[in-house]
Amino acid sequence: MTAEIDSKITESEWEVMRVVWAHQQVTSKEIIQVLEQKKAWKPATTKTFIGRLVKKKALNTEKIGNKFLYSTDLNEIDFVKNMLSELFDNVCNRQKGGIMAYLLNDSVLSFDDIKEIETVLEKKQAEAVDQVPCNCVPGQCHCHLKNEAEENENGKN
Ligand SMILES: [Zn+2]
The missing domain is CATH 1.10.10.10 (Winged helix-like DNA-binding domain superfamily/Winged helix DNA-binding domain)
Structure with a gap:
C-alpha cells in the first residue's frame, strides 16, 4: 500500500x-x-x-x-521504491543506466537477485535504443548544450 x-x-x-x-x-x-x-x-x-x-x-x-x-500502513519496499523514483526524476534519462550500473556494482547480490536482474536485462536488451532521449528542460542538463553545439557545428558545414 x-x-x-x-x-x-x-x-x-x-x-x-x-x-x-x-x-x-x-x-x-x-x-x-x-x-x-x-x-x-x-x-x-x-x-x-x-x-x-x-x-x-x-x-x-x-x-x-x-x-x-x-x-504503519506504509509498505517499506514500496516506500523505498517511491523515494528512488522521486530521486531518479531529478536525473537526465541518459544518466540513469550509468547510475544503475553503479548501484549494482556497489551491492552484494544473491543468485536469485542476479536471476531477477537478468530477466529484466533480457527484456531491456530487446527494447534497447542507440541513444536514450534526453527528458530535461533546457538549462538543466548537458544534453541540450551538446545538441546545440552539434547543430551549430553542422550549420557551419
Ligand atoms: Zn538531459
Whole structure:
C-alpha cells in the first residue's frame, strides 16, 4: 500500500520507521531502545520523531491500557521504491543506466537477485535504443548544450 503522507520524511524519521516496519506493532519504549543503541539518541529525541511521524500520518497510534502502540500502513519496499523514483526524476534519462550500473556494482547480490536482474536485462536488451532521449528542460542538463553545439557545428558545414 502506498498511502499518501503529508510531507517527506527525514533521515531521522526513517530510522524510526525502520523499527516500526521490523515489528509491525511497537511501543515507543521499544523504538527508543533500538535507536538508543544505534544512534545514541535520548528518549526525548526519539519521541519527537515519533510525534512528527504521527502528525504526518506515517504512523498510526492505538492506545492499549496505558501504552501506545505504533504501526504503519506504509509498505517499506514500496516506500523505498517511491523515494528512488522521486530521486531518479531529478536525473537526465541518459544518466540513469550509468547510475544503475553503479548501484549494482556497489551491492552484494544473491543468485536469485542476479536471476531477477537478468530477466529484466533480457527484456531491456530487446527494447534497447542507440541513444536514450534526453527528458530535461533546457538549462538543466548537458544534453541540450551538446545538441546545440552539434547543430551549430553542422550549420557551419
Ligand atoms: Zn538531459
